[in-house]
Amino acid sequence: MAAAPVVVPRMKLGSQGLEVSALGLGCMGMSAYYGPPKPEPDMIALIHHAAAAGVTLFDTSDIYGPHTNEILVGKALQGGVRDKAQVATKFGILTDADGAWGVRGDPAYVRAACEGSLKRLGVDCIDLYYQHRIDTRVPIEVTVGALKTLVEEGKIKYIGLSEASPSTIRRAHAVHPITAVQLEWSLWSRDVEADVIPTCRELGIGIVAYSPLGRGFLSSGPKLVDTLSDQDFRKELPRFQPENLEKNALIFEQVNAMAARKGCTPSQLALAWVHHQGTDVCPIPGTTKIENFNKNVAALSVKLTQEEMAELESYASADVQGDRYHDFLTTWKDSDTPPLASWKAE
Known part of the structure; x- marks a missing residue:
């Protein structure tokens, strides 16, 4: 007899009433950064498959493409699918004509970005709207104040932050309740456990874990690098460089043996392992293949004892080699913003 399909349970995300599936779907790789854009019909079929399996949280951003991923997600969620889905998108990261990265969190940009995302997604209201990175030039109270206005206008339902420091989270939450903080959390990215996770839990903020599979490394190990296209930005990340890959391969070998x-x-x-971190944690692994999606859903039925959790953590505690990003993207390490009193609106 075939095994019964795993039913994706629901969970409360944050303290403001948002309920989502306990597993979300990260949609970035369908359109950007992980090689060439994938065929639109296939990606729409994948999103529909995920929705049918009980996934409700679909994660995108205006920088993915840029813009093309929001358009894709919007197309996929038209009709009856939208009624059962929560759309999460982000603002704040932008590139100029030369490809240089920047971050903006000023009120005029917040509003313009939101209006653009609403149009591309084809929705009247964004369920969860994140500040993708913190603009360290603008007091966080000003940025969240602009988001609060959008909530009052019915353009967004819930406010989130992505890759924010504890002090930034506290200041933001004092202006308007923050529903979720999105951060990288996996067996080989655990720096958030020291103070960001405790801060979120103290304030009743939900935790959304992106890259829970180490950007694919915890799925395939070092051989992943050999399969990446020249357009895949993972090729440039510190952890995937030859001098770090050999040492990091030991982590995968141990995880693979235990699996x-x-x-x-x-x-x-x-x-x-991520699911076992708590009922306030929603991982959003990305994939472009229905087969891999099904395997991710099946992970919900994998049970771990405290001893097995400790064993897994011992593998990855042996000093992961290389940082998560290049230095120019590491705003979460020092995301304090100026005091509100210093702000002069333009």
């Missing part, structure tokens, strides 16, 4: 003993895949084991 074999458990009768699951290494990606399922790594994802199960």
